[in-house]
Amino acid sequence: MHWERPVRDTTTGITTLLLLALIVLCAVATLLCGVSAGLVVGLGGVVALNGAAYWCSDCVVRAVTRARPLGSGEAPWLRALVIEMAGQARMPVPRIAVIDTPAPDALYTGRDPAHGVILVTTGLLARLDTRAARAVLAHEMAHIAGRDTMLGALTMTLVAVSVAAALVEQIMALVGHPDADTLALLLVAPLTALLLQRALSRTREYAADTGGAFLCGDASALADALCLMAPPRGNHRAGRVRALFHAHPPPAARIARLHA
Numbered sequence: 001m002h003w004e005r006p007v008r009d010t011t012t013g014i015t016t017l018l019l020l021a022l023i024v025l026c027a028v029a030t031l032l033c034g035v036s037a038g039l040v041v042g043l044g045g046v047v048a049l050n051g052a053a054y055w056c057s058d059c060v061v062r063a064v065t066r067a068r069p070l071g072s073g074e075a076p077w078l079r080a081l082v083i084e085m086a087g088q089a090r091m092p093v094p095r096i097a098v099i100d101t102p103a104p105d106a107l108y109t110g111r112d113p114a115h116g117v118i119l120v121t122t123g124l125l126a127r128l129d130t131r132a133a134r135a136v137l138a139h140e141m142a143h144i145a146g147r148d149t150m151l152g153a154l155t156m157t158l159v160a161v162s163v164a165a166a167l168v169e170q171i172m173a174l175v176g177h178p179d180a181d182t183l184a185l186l187l188v189a190p191l192t193a194l195l196l197q198r199a200l201s202r203t204r205e206y207a208a209d210t211g212g213a214f215l216c217g218d219a220s221a222l223a224d225a226l227c228l229m230a231p232p233r234g235n236h237r238a239g240r241v242r243a244l245f246h247a248h249p250p251p252a253a254r255i256a257r258l259h260a
Contacts, residue, residue: 015200019154023047026161026193046160054153058095058117061109067097067119074098075125081134082118085141088215094118094144104128104229108140109149116144127228135212135222136229142211148204155197162193202249209254223258226251 027043053060061067070079079096086093094116099105104124110116118140120133128136143149213219230251 050157070096132225138215139212142208162190
């Protein structure tokens with residue numbers, strides 16, 4: 001595959017509008033069941049909680065992972081690579097945080113590029129050379145530029161609202177006022193939302209691979225990094241059915257696309 005600059009990304013805006021429409025549709029379908037004001041408050045609380053988690057995502061992720069800011073004199077080569085990749089992406093330089101764990105990994109967070117944070121583990125810094133680390137940073141930078149934190153928050157909100165809708169279906173069945181069409185919709189909604197979340201996550205992961213390969217100009221470096229970072233292969237007897245519920249595509253599939 002010849003890695004060129006990706007076409008201007010309009011999918012983020014379109015995906016955002018579609019997710020918002022689905023959230024509103026699911027909430028309206030739930031409210032049309034004639035439930036109490038308490039459920040309205042509950043749905044509002046779900047949306048507010050997910051909104052707060054998105055807005056403060058950089059603080060939440062750093063607290064959960066116990067990440068520390070990269071010291072001023074620590075790993076200057078890493079800071080230089082982040083600055084270089086930010087310049088390539090024409091976006092603000094993300095903050096850098098370090099997670100003290102031997103597992104080689106990198107994460108991204110932040111509600112928008114201006115509040116982006118890249119988190120790397122000490123295991124990644126120890127195992128990857130500069131070439132591979134540069135590719136991994138480019139991949140995380142592509143996630144931030146694509147506002148994937150926002151899309152993830154919207155899909156989580158959709159799943160949460162769908163689960164609330166399914167609970168309403170149970171309540172309606174207990175009180176003896178079921179409507180077959182509405183209940184069928186609400187029963188299927190949570191599973192559909194979950195599958196949509198997983199599919200969107202896999203799509204954005206492939207998009208970040210494409211964007212990262214462009215930014216670093218070395219798709220093979222990203223493929224090599226994925227080989228080093230991939231967990232040991234387990235038993236995958238469930239095959240394609242299990243893959244539907246995976247939030248990330250298999251490393252082997254990502255590596256094959258990068259080498260194509």
